[in-house]
Amino acid sequence: MELFGSNFDDSVFSEAKDRGSVCVLSYNAKSCEPEWFCESAALDTEDSLEKQKVYKFRGDLATRRGDYQAALDAYSSCLEWISDNSMSIKRDILEGMARCYTRLGQRKKAIDLLELLSKEASNTCHLTSLLLLKVTVYQHFGDVGPRMSSLQELCSLLPFNPWNWYNLGKMCLQLLEHSANLKETGKEAEEQHKELSEERLWLKACVCFIRTRLLLRILQQQQSSFVLRHNQSAVQSAEEALAHLNPKETTLLTLTELISEDLNPEKMRDENQDGKSLSNVCVQSFEERWWNKVLLSGVLEADGCHGQSDTKL
Template sequence: MDTGCWLFGGQFEDSVFEERRERRSGPPASYCAKLCEPQWFYEETESSDDVEVLTLKKFKGDLAYRRQEYQKALQEYSSISEKLSPTNFAMKRDVQEGQARCLAHLGRHMEALEIAANLENKATNTDHLTTVLYLQLAIFSSLQNLEKTIFCLQKLISLHPFNPWNWGKLAEAYLNLEPALSAAFASSQKQHSFTSSDKTIKSSFPHAGKDCLLSFPETLPESSLFPVEANSSNSQKNEKAITDIQNCMAEKRETVLIETQLKACASFIRTRLLLQFTQPQQTSFALERNLRTQQEIEDKMKGFSFKEDTLLLIAEVMGEDIPEKIKDEVHPEVKCVGSVALTALVTASAEEFEDKWFRKIKDHFCPFENQFHTEIQILA
């Protein structure tokens, strides 16, 4: 046959004409898994593979960290970091995270935050960013910085809105914020300075700011302020002015505390809703943890003293975006995007997050503010 008649791709592979291998009779050879003794990586090795040597050192660092020997673990991680190839990005990120966690445990939080910031700048996918946010969360929790802790949780929720555990942590953080708010109000009330010229009250609270969770208005309503005169003949007016200001501050304090309880309650309800939706997909210890957490939330909800219709409204709002079936976020989809796009995935401020998730609830109670205030009794 003329070779010109052959179509491209029409030839047969030589393997088609080869004879088949004879199958061995009898059962197949059993598979023998390699068994490693405990702490096998402490044994002397003569390997010339640099990556293998560094991997063994990392295992030693991980074990030291597990044993809470943070200085020893830090030394192991640091020695690895110096010898790692610049192209071994995966191990470099793991080692730097280990260094940051050790530094946080050793009280060197600023150094830990610098490493975390560097990792955040070099993140290229949502998995990287999630890891960095959990690292920052651990550092700020160690510092007992509630504002930063809450903001880290809010950013994590922006990435993974259907993760119930982060919502639960956020609810707990809001509850822990209440004593700090009360202390801040007490301090702010004592340290205000009054002037008769501008009728303003200037707070000396150090964390005041637009996006600060513990900030309060620097200027009170004009109706509540009176010029404070130095003349002794006007002492009664001065006392009345101070009393009015204190009353106004007390009202503001109550409003902020109620809003904080509202956000904590809404976060707990969101947690419970997500746990209920994932419950049919779980078994064994995962299901036990789910049910136990739901019961813990139920017990904590009793401390809010919200009315039943209030709780139903919050549940409706916090469950609006939950589909009928949601996947368990054990292995969420990893999005590989640039650093700019990653930044856009997380909330830019606490104010933006709370406006998205809690605005509808707060707006509902706005016309009935006085009635809403009587629902919860907060000790001044």
């Protein structure tokens, strides 16, 4: 009795020539000289995609070299050759132009591009990239309120990313250390005065560094090598910042309990939003999700003068 599959057709083992000719495919990779796109001959083509590449590469190189006007000119030329359906490359070019306008001190043009990019953002990746760009632009021009709002939006959109929390905490700490200047620049609205008061900045900094420490310690379980060392260094920085802020032990315990309620593996997997359509993502504001319940806990009043240290980090 033959086992199933034990009888093969002899033709399987015949020579290749007996089974028909074999088509051999070859591929010759295109070889380019370094910075080939800088040559004038690179634009001697009718191919719009090729021209788009040349101008984009020129803009990227000029940006790296710090020649922001040349980069801006190249990006502007690139836009003329981008088709209407090439949204990804268009966003990339517009972001590059916004950075150039920022470096050139042209605030209005940079902000106008941020607004245009906001209208065209369609998923969480777009929004994340946009918010990071906003932080850069607002920081450059010293726009305290919008920068803080952008960082808070990042924390709400990606609540398990420790670096957004860390950056928000550092901003609050820096504002505390320059509170005299803050009072001079915070005259636009009464509400902004309230949100940027020393007491609220102190409390928000505590919340951010506690959350940072919690998230980084969770991530340490899956890390090794230089990634783990970088993580441990950030944890140390967060602990030093908390020591500088000097909250009472009861305040630390209360805040840790309040902002760690969602830190479980199942919850963290469910909220992985990378690339999701914004129409399918419900993001609670920073105030709704964390800040209001922190204020309602009464820790600010319970901590009294919150024992801030005069030692700067």
